[in-house]
Amino acid sequence: MISAALHPQETERLEELLRYEVLDTEDEKALDELTTLASVICGTSISLISLVDKDRQWFKSRVGLDTRETPREVAFCSHAILQDQLFEMPDTLNDERFLDNPLVTGGPKIRFYAGEPLVSSNGLPIGTLCVIDPEPKKLNNKQQLALKTLAKQVISQLELRLHNRHLQRMQKDQQQIFAVLSHDLRSPFTGILGLSKILHAKAETLKTEQLAQMADGILDSSLKVYQLLDEILQWSCNQLGAIHVELKATSLNPLIVETLDLMKDGFELKNINITHDTNEDSVAMVDVNLTKTIIRNLLANAIKYTPEQGSIHIETQTIEGEVQLAIADTGTGVPVDIADELFSECVSSQCGTKGEPGHGLGLSLCGDFARKQKGYLSLDKEYTDGARLILHLPSAH
Template sequence: MNAADKPYDENARLKALFEYDVLDTQAEKIFDDLTELASEICETPISLISLVDPDRQWFKSKVGLDAESTDRDIAFCSHAILQDDIFEIQDALKDERFFDNPLVTSAPNIRFYAGTPLRTPSGYKIGTLCVISDHPKKLSDRQKKSLKLLGREVIAQLEIRMSNIKLEVANQYKTEFLSNVSHEIRTPLNAIIGFSELLLENKELKQAFSEQYDFIEKIDFSGKRLLTIINSVLDLSKIEAGKMELEQVNCNLLDYINNIFMSLSGKAKEKNINFSKVEHNDIPKIIIIDVSKLGQILTNLIGNAIKFTDPDKSVRLELCIIDNMLNIVIVDEGVGIELEDLSLLFDKYSRVGKSKTNFEGTGLGLYITKGLVTLMGGTINLKSKPNVGTEFHVQLPFKLPNDEELIKLEAKNVDISMYNRLTLLVVEDNIVNQMVISAMLKSLGIKTSVVGSGEEALDNLKSNEYEIILMDINLPGIDGLETSRMIKSINPNQYIFALTADVYRSTREKKLFNNFLTKPILLEDLKMALSEAIVEFKW
């Protein structure tokens, strides 16, 4: 038996092999399909994708063989990677290099072997796609050509696989970066929006200092506008990284739609646009759907319709149920979209129509909207005519709630006077955030204690009890996650809200926390979270 020499470029060849990060990985269908096809075309019982590392040949895919690998010294493929063309042994017993090879004298009793080198784009031969039989054989020209083509496809799939791995790593780095940026930006925004909302609640301030009150309104508007832009960028990242999840909740659909409609009516009125809605009688009162994403879809599409419709024109929202799907139709008499621009409408890198020159916002709204619709299992289509208008059709699946789920809707009817039954512990290290949250809770008549660390929280709980704990996740010393775990180990029924400026957190620690409040905390979101807790625990 003659062992094969090492290739002259062995070190570079191994480096190319290791870059694919494929050795000792699980079977993958695309590679199994290629080996099966090679076996069928070449009419052999065995076919392998063999990768030659420093000590062995390892089989990424195999047909007709149970072994995972063999020693490199006895591998036929070690000889094949020294060739530029197909390496063919028609009868191994008659070849002095192989007649006494263990793979010939015992299982799998190789008599015929043909292997095409797997050549990387840089020219390194990292292994073979080979076919094997226990009978002497010779490949036809057609079979040799097919084997070469399949070998090139193996390399193409390895390249795709490597690109996907690199993309996953890049997305992970991007997610981590945006997670950190989210925290750093949202923390100061929490103070800006929180304090401005509280000041705007003060009617005496409006009467005594009307000009300054107008300034505060503009600060509040600008802060929320900045928050919208940040959310758009983060939503884009979450969709592309596959990190966004559905959060199905009970929704009084007609009430919710009416709230969206009323919130956007002001913009329509400012432009003297006739904004109307039509709700068909078949709409159920309560459905289960991701309310947040539904609201974002409606706000984006209706907001665009109003934005690109001229005064004295119309925008109409229509809802009905077709084939157990929620059908949303938004029709405007706006500027419309040119035919050549329709294919670019949902492209994050393109602006169409008037939006080519109107740079208000991020320009990501429709791209994100389509991503949200797809995530929810729905479809979105449109038709448009320049100077006539645009019509969007959205279909979204939904479920109907059972009796237990309907109980949660009671939270929307909780009177603010019920909040004074609660005692809360706020665990927050940022002084400004402490002031914002304390002021919000005080405005609701809730008794509140504030500590700045997990250690202080644990010490406080030795002598005090609270219905709810608001726990910042990013704390110095013992962080909010570990502090919450320690609290739950002592009192499993303790109700804990997570406070975080990191929007990615809410998709991770769902089992640990009863609810999440994402900074900047809006007063309405805080009230709703408290109401849900009151209903759930019947305080």
Template sequence: MKVAPLPQDELERLAALRSYAVLDSAPEVDFDELTRFASELCGTPIALVSLVDAGRQWFKARVGLDAPETPRDIAFCSHAILQRGVFEVEDASCDPRFADNPLVASQPNIRFYAGAPLVNADGFPLGTLCVIDRVPRSLDPVQRQGLAVLGRQVIAQLELRRKLVDLAHARDQALAGVRAKDVFLATMGHELRTPLGGILGLSELLLEGPAGAPAAGGDDLRAIHRAGTHLLEVVEDILGFAQLELDQPRLRPRPFDVGELLADVEATVRPLLRGRSLTLKVARGPAPIVADPTRVRQIVYNLVANAIRFTERGGVDVTIEAGEGTLAVRVRDTGIGIPTDKLALLFRDFSQVHGDHEAELRGSGLGLAISRRYARLMGGDIVADSEPGRGSTFTLTLPREPG
């Protein structure tokens, strides 16, 4: 028996084979079908997809043979991978290379063997698609060509399988990254919100002062409260944007009254009016809707807080307008306004439309972008109309019922 020599590029060939992560994998129907077709095409009782590893040949698919692998030194496929065409042995019992081979002398009693090398795109032979019979014979030209074609299909399936494995690995890494980001966002949200909430709560208590007495250091306390409120809004915007980028949030629509929600928002933004000569008028009255109240409140708060922030004199007016199947919340202010050529930038991520002289009014540049995304997720939208020096109007429109 003659043992096949190792290919000159054996180390690189083995590395290429293992890059497919296919050795010792479970049976797969695509390889099984190609192997069965090779058996039928060539009229042989045995057909194999054999991958030649360092010390064995392992069968990815097999027809007519129970053994999952055999030693490499007795494998016919070890000789076949040294060829570039179909390797054929018509009668192994008469071939000095194989006559005393255990696979010839005993089970499975090989007499005929033909193997098409499985050569990948880089030129490395990974193994063979082979057919085996227990009687001497040969392939006709059609069978020989067909076996070569099926071998190329096996390679195509290996390449596809590797891409799918890589994609699954990339998906798992991405999901792990998303989970890590979720944990980070939750942790940072807690770590940032908790101290900021304490600062705001304490500054509010100090601003109230003893009953009937003005708070000492009122201007400084108001500055601390404004700065804390501003920082908390920036934190909320950044965390909200990150969550939207990670995954589309699940909306939780339910019936609620927008009029009651506006009253709640009004109470929340009232502290922003301290020390400022502004009026805030908020509509009253029932306005039923089915939507996600948490997201609607977030949007309306953002619109009203922005209106207050960018209005020095005059006031902010919040109204509700019913349409056919829709409900609109309109926030008008008498603030600094927005130039027409910058209106299109309002809803872009991280965009700022005001100049450096208004830097103290700036937020994260995310609030309106996040608000519009949530509005559109609920089937609505936000539009803006503004005139420099005369104020702005932002309109949130939502369907009365989810689409």
């Protein structure tokens, strides 16, 4: 047996396969009908929609076969995705690559195989629509054309499926945005208006302590409104594809200092102690605006979940070609049930230590903005004093 070589664009090909969000999903009627049609037209007992993953071939749809996957090293489809057109094997016993293959010598005892590559909209093969039989045979021209046409229909169905999933996510996000606008945004505005009315009506009779408390209340509500509006605007731009990414070598410390200065009112309001380790001036390949947005959101998150008199520590370091910017707080920490999905989608957010509302947009944006810069975010699960979030970015060196 001779296993197939890796595809020349294997990394990009695997990324394209994952983009379809189809691996390990349930059977779907629209795809099963195409597989059945391929089997009928080609006169074979087995037909498969086979997706070639890193170490396996996984069957999204199958006719005449109960197995859901096989190792990639024995997969006929691993050979087929290296071709630009139909890969047909009339009799496996006449080819040294397959005559002692376990799928030939054992079940399903393949003697005939024909696989049409499933080529994505970006021109990369993610698998095949294949037909298999335990008897030698050869497809005629009409059968070959039909298999090619059905393979294109498989890709069309996968694209439609992905489009529908994106629409569902957008609808879910939009519903969350409307909920935020109708509740979270209205609440701090109500506080600002209420306190402003009292100040307007009784400013001359209020004591200094009362004035200071009201000023703090107005400032607190204003900061909430600013953060929420900023996140909604950034989310909207991102959803509309209006985010332009320009990566360049950038020192992170000045970005941190600028953001700390912008957010000093929030720290002072809760008497939070901020420490910033400037021993290492790490330089990363980043988009300045996106990185400042991430830092601002991570700090706002730390402020929200850190109690009064608590502390937040910021540090950067370069490790093996990667710049890490860590923000650690002495707050309430991250609930276990959302820890693994913290940066991947809008998750339910807990209220802050002073009842600050959570709307789940900030960390979702941060995760997306990090990926746009070829980086990612992680949660330090060994940190137990609160939460420690780490932004990983490619080093400029």
